Amino acid sequence: MSTDAIVMLKNDHKAILRAFRDFEKAGDRAVKAKSQIVDNIVELLTVHTYIENEVMYPRVRQLVPDLEDDVLESYEEHHVADVLVMELAGMDATDERFTAKTTVLIESVRHHIGEEETEWFPEVRKALGRKVLQDLGRDMEAARERAPRRPSQPGALKKTIDAVLS
Numbered sequence: 001m002s003t004d005a006i007v008m009l010k011n012d013h014k015a016i017l018r019a020f021r022d023f024e025k026a027g028d029r030a031v032k033a034k035s036q037i038v039d040n041i042v043e044l045l046t047v048h049t050y051i052e053n054e055v056m057y058p059r060v061r062q063l064v065p066d067l068e069d070d071v072l073e074s075y076e077e078h079h080v081a082d083v084l085v086m087e088l089a090g091m092d093a094t095d096e097r098f099t100a101k102t103t104v105l106i107e108s109v110r111h112h113i114g115e116e117e118t119e120w121f122p123e124v125r126k127a128l129g130r131k132v133l134q135d136l137g138r139d140m141e142a143a144r145e146r147a148p149r150r151p152s153q154p155g156a157l158k159k160t161i162d163a164v165l166s
């Protein structure tokens with residue numbers, strides 16, 4: 001299997017986009033199916049964001065200063081996704097906001113993945129080359145082993161948000 005960092009991240013993206021389509025294909029009343037699909041989305045995004053945040057983004061920022069603005073914007077997009085993921089992880093699928101929140105998460109992550117794949121990953125490949133991308137990929141595989149599968153303390157965040165909103 002390839003350890004090329006960008007190939008690995010694009011494989012993750014494929015699995016994430018597939019789960020998004022599963023969600024969109026599930027019927028309006030398929031509460032149980034949608035709940036399982038969102039569990040899967042939460043896990044896929046938690047792991048993927050972790051390895052990008054821990055390995056890919058800091059290394060790109062350090063090695064390709066021209067891409068600093070793209071990396072900083074991407075961190076912010078991860079942050080927005082993290083908030084939604086954390087809320088969804090603590091939310092029952094019967095909640096009236098569940099589908100709306102998932103739909104907003106899907107829209108925002110699709111946009112983010114599109115920017116990574118078309119706007120700045122190609123620049124990273126040009127700047128770093130094959131050997132460095134393979135080293136990066138190996139570090140990302142190690143990060144994947146220790147990555148959390150779920151956001152930490154979703155219940156605590158939900159309580160905070162409920163307290164703020166009420």
Ligand SMILES: [Fe+2]
Binds near residue numbers: 049078
């Ligand atoms: Fe990302």
Ligand SMILES: [Fe+2]
Binds near residue numbers: 013113116
């Ligand atoms: Fe990504």
